[in-house]
Amino acid sequence: MLIKHFLFVFLSGFTLILLVHAQDQSGFISLDCGLPQNSSYTEHITGINYISDATFIDTGVSMSISPAYKLNSLEEQYLYVRSFPQGIRNCYTISLTSGTRYLIRGSFLYANYDAKSKPPAFDLHLDANKWGSVTIIDDSTFIYSEIIHVPNLDHIDFCLVNTGHGTPFISALELRPLKSDTYVTQSESLSTFVRLDFGTLTNETYRYKDDVFDRMWFPPTPMIGWTSISTSLTVDATSHIDFQPPSVVMSSASTAINTSAPMTFNWVPPDNTTQYYVYMHFAEIKELQANQSRIFNISLNGKPWGGPIIPTYLQSTTVYSPSALSGGKYEFALYKIEQSTLPPLINAIEVYTVVQLLQSQTDQKDGDVTVDVPSNSQTLHLESKNRKFTPSDIEMITNNCKTLLGEGAFGKVYHGYVDGNPVAVKIISETAVEGYQQFQSEVGPLIRVHHKNLTTLVGYCNERTKLSLIYEYMANGDVHSHISEKNSNILSWEGRIRIALDSAQGLAYLHDDCNPPIIHRDVKPSNILVNENFQAKIADFGLSRVIPTDGGGYVNTIVAGTLGYLDPEYFRTNKLTTKSDVFSFGVVLLNLITGQPARVKSPENPHISQFVRFMVAKGDIRSIVDQRLSNGDFDVNSAWNAVEISMACVSENPPDRPTMSEVVIGLKECLATEFSHRREGSVTESNDSSQIFTMNVTTGARPLAR
Numbered sequence: 001m002l003i004k005h006f007l008f009v010f011l012s013g014f015t016l017i018l019l020v021h022a023q024d025q026s027g028f029i030s031l032d033c034g035l036p037q038n039s040s041y042t043e044h045i046t047g048i049n050y051i052s053d054a055t056f057i058d059t060g061v062s063m064s065i066s067p068a069y070k071l072n073s074l075e076e077q078y079l080y081v082r083s084f085p086q087g088i089r090n091c092y093t094i095s096l097t098s099g100t101r102y103l104i105r106g107s108f109l110y111a112n113y114d115a116k117s118k119p120p121a122f123d124l125h126l127d128a129n130k131w132g133s134v135t136i137i138d139d140s141t142f143i144y145s146e147i148i149h150v151p152n153l154d155h156i157d158f159c160l161v162n163t164g165h166g167t168p169f170i171s172a173l174e175l176r177p178l179k180s181d182t183y184v185t186q187s188e189s190l191s192t193f194v195r196l197d198f199g200t201l202t203n204e205t206y207r208y209k210d211d212v213f214d215r216m217w218f219p220p221t222p223m224i225g226w227t228s229i230s231t232s233l234t235v236d237a238t239s240h241i242d243f244q245p246p247s248v249v250m251s252s253a254s255t256a257i258n259t260s261a262p263m264t265f266n267w268v269p270p271d272n273t274t275q276y277y278v279y280m281h282f283a284e285i286k287e288l289q290a291n292q293s294r295i296f297n298i299s300l301n302g303k304p305w306g307g308p309i310i311p312t313y314l315q316s317t318t319v320y321s322p323s324a325l326s327g328g329k330y331e332f333a334l335y336k337i338e339q340s341t342l343p344p345l346i347n348a349i350e351v352y353t354v355v356q357l358l359q360s361q362t363d364q365k366d367g368d369v370t371v372d373v374p375s376n377s378q379t380l381h382l383e384s385k386n387r388k389f390t391p392s393d394i395e396m397i398t399n400n401c402k403t404l405l406g407e408g409a410f411g412k413v414y415h416g417y418v419d420g421n422p423v424a425v426k427i428i429s430e431t432a433v434e435g436y437q438q439f440q441s442e443v444g445p446l447i448r449v450h451h452k453n454l455t456t457l458v459g460y461c462n463e464r465t466k467l468s469l470i471y472e473y474m475a476n477g478d479v480h481s482h483i484s485e486k487n488s489n490i491l492s493w494e495g496r497i498r499i500a501l502d503s504a505q506g507l508a509y510l511h512d513d514c515n516p517p518i519i520h521r522d523v524k525p526s527n528i529l530v531n532e533n534f535q536a537k538i539a540d541f542g543l544s545r546v547i548p549t550d551g552g553g554y555v556n557t558i559v560a561g562t563l564g565y566l567d568p569e570y571f572r573t574n575k576l577t578t579k580s581d582v583f584s585f586g587v588v589l590l591n592l593i594t595g596q597p598a599r600v601k602s603p604e605n606p607h608i609s610q611f612v613r614f615m616v617a618k619g620d621i622r623s624i625v626d627q628r629l630s631n632g633d634f635d636v637n638s639a640w641n642a643v644e645i646s647m648a649c650v651s652e653n654p655p656d657r658p659t660m661s662e663v664v665i666g667l668k669e670c671l672a673t674e675f676s677h678r679r680e681g682s683v684t685e686s687n688d689s690s691q692i693f694t695m696n697v698t699t700g701a702r703p704l705a706r
């Protein structure tokens, strides 16, 4: 009974739409990226009609893949790529039908097109939001990144973003309209995690024309205790459900070798906050005798999730939950009920991760994110793509300053709402002498800087002496309060490294991707904010200054910053460089590792870096890591990694300090080390008949067929 509330089961019998061969490509947008302008062709393997991408983008260069990879078995859309050596963010603008659900897919085959044998990594953005990262594994592996998204405008910007790990490129960009009542979510978009064709006998990947929506179905890795069954008959020959899983995919299935054993599978999410939508497709493919039956239930983490399921002969049924799954643990079991004579089966599965995209409200179409501030930064002028508010708007937004969130050096911060979204409003106090300057230096850079790891400026008020800044609201406050001894919720090791990584990415963006670079000048735990998902963002550009590019890489300034976090070299020389932020970040990382403030209660080693250096010399990692974390809570190698990174950051001599981009790479390794530790742990724990689903998180990586 309960199950009905959790599941929608689409039975093929319900929708008696005749399967006319609706296999035309109407609504498809198929761009061969890098193909010479005005060219088009019908691909010889798939029959898909591709056109050149040239009219959808003004930037990038067309390149041809290395001849060594030009094989007959290669689909033609991979022969060219568009590569983006210039600019940080390059976007395709594509017109489509707002309100329609689209499958949007970027395909990437490196094939050494630049003859550098250096596969890059980069990010993908949709409009103003990051939704994916692409890491090219090697020359010959295809990478696909897919998102199912309902645009609220009549166009989208599909952007490739250079993250400092090589030149972004793309082989093909494809958009496919889907049925509106499929893949329905609360409002989120879905990024493909896996789409698997169980029981396949061919090892082939199926797409259009087998799949009318051109979804790609991949062969899974073999599972112990499972076997394949198949039929040569057509599934859904007379009617189909709106999901329309392809017949070729549904005509094979996996089933349990041991009739009474459950079929179990699971996956380990990258973190506990990732949410999933799961779609399982079933069809009976054996003609059952009168005394045979196949009836099974599905459980998730030992609790009922769906059933009883009685697959219909040669007709598809799709089972899914109407809301996202969360909780960090995904152990599914398909088990037969007692009366069933046959074991469960499963023909196909799709798993998507939830992506929260902020829909563009005031069409924040902001093609590039470079900061083009005039090099003499005090003359910053406010140019508003962001919204400008009046003092009375500010009163409404904050409900007359009803809820105080905090108080900083230059004024108080209040809670409020803009268009129903929570915001934090910083009201610069009228007595703050530097108020106006502060305002200019803060708004100037922020107005053009957009990065996931920097708090977003929603708007501002600049009338008479009423100066206010409106930021997105960060539900979990600042990092200072999370590592404080007074906080009884102990931040996990992974949580700490994630916060460090997020903020390092924000700083790396300011240093490396902004032109001219922006130095924050006041990196400290109270300037790093945490949202409801415990993701961190850098806040408070109050003291930031833009470095003039022709000034030898540093600016002379009046020393500002916070004691304990202030670079001693900057203090001594007044010369501010990006390495000053690196020093401060190193101290923040030490705070996160140790749970201790910057100035510790030790007369011999008054600064945390001295204390840690002393303990490192003794080889004593246990007494460095926050005492509130016990041995099993973190991986020792990960802890050593983190300590090494932080100690390099606080090197006395600025050239000895790493760049923030190097710190980002180091912290990613640190996190990976922590994961491998956790993953080993989870394999030994779940030591039943189940087996870890070895699914690559990189969506749909497939080696090139030779």
Ligand SMILES: *[C@@H]1O[C@H](CO)[C@@H](O)[C@H](O)[C@H]1NC(C)=O
Pocket (backbone or CB within 6 Å): 037, 038
């Ligand atoms: C593409 O077609 C347009 C319009 O027909 C034409 O103006 C343009 O020169 C063509 N470009 C190339 C490279 O052939």
Ligand SMILES: *[C@@H]1O[C@H](CO)[C@@H](O)[C@H](O)[C@H]1NC(C)=O
Pocket (backbone or CB within 6 Å): 201, 202, 203
């Ligand atoms: C499919 O792939 C598996 C693993 O790579 C291999 O063992 C098997 O022989 C392949 N089957 C076919 C039909 O190619």
Ligand SMILES: *[C@@H]1O[C@H](CO)[C@@H](O)[C@H](O)[C@H]1NC(C)=O
Pocket (backbone or CB within 6 Å): 258, 259, 260, 261, 262
């Ligand atoms: C089949 O599975 C059942 C239930 O898991 C188990 O009790 C039984 O030992 C298994 N039989 C064989 C032959 O492995």
Ligand SMILES: *[C@@H]1O[C@H](CO)[C@@H](O)[C@H](O)[C@H]1NC(C)=O
Pocket (backbone or CB within 6 Å): 272, 327, 328, 329, 492, 494, 495
């Ligand atoms: C993730 O969730 C599992 C159980 O659901 C819990 O044991 C673990 O501590 C959580 N990890 C983090 C980092 O919160």
Ligand SMILES: *[C@@H]1O[C@H](CO)[C@@H](O)[C@H](O)[C@H]1NC(C)=O
Pocket (backbone or CB within 6 Å): 289, 291, 292, 341
């Ligand atoms: C089902 O019936 C067939 C004959 O129609 C018989 O051979 C088979 O043993 C029966 N199986 C069971 C489980 O009763």
Ligand SMILES: *[C@@H]1O[C@H](CO)[C@@H](O)[C@H](O)[C@H]1NC(C)=O
Pocket (backbone or CB within 6 Å): 001, 002, 003, 296, 297, 304, 306, 307, 308, 336, 337, 338
């Ligand atoms: C299967 O699910 C049905 C419906 O929820 C439930 O009544 C039944 O007890 C379940 N059977 C088993 C063996 O769990």
Ligand SMILES: *[C@@H]1O[C@H](CO)[C@@H](O)[C@H](O)[C@H]1NC(C)=O
Pocket (backbone or CB within 6 Å): 130, 452, 453, 502, 505, 531, 535, 536, 537
């Ligand atoms: C910070 O950036 C990283 C990588 O771009 C991303 O994984 C993380 O979610 C971002 N944090 C927030 C709060 O968006």
Ligand SMILES: *[C@@H]1O[C@H](CO)[C@@H](O)[C@H](O)[C@H]1NC(C)=O
Pocket (backbone or CB within 6 Å): 687, 688
């Ligand atoms: C648990 O897994 C380990 C490693 O895969 C294996 O050696 C061991 O026999 C398993 N134990 C049980 C009880 O299945």
Ligand SMILES: *[C@@H]1O[C@H](CO)[C@@H](O)[C@H](O)[C@H]1NC(C)=O
Pocket (backbone or CB within 6 Å): 137, 221, 694, 695, 696, 701
């Ligand atoms: C996953 O990716 C790795 C490379 O990162 C590759 O070696 C492995 O074969 C892939 N596994 C699957 C199941 O595709």
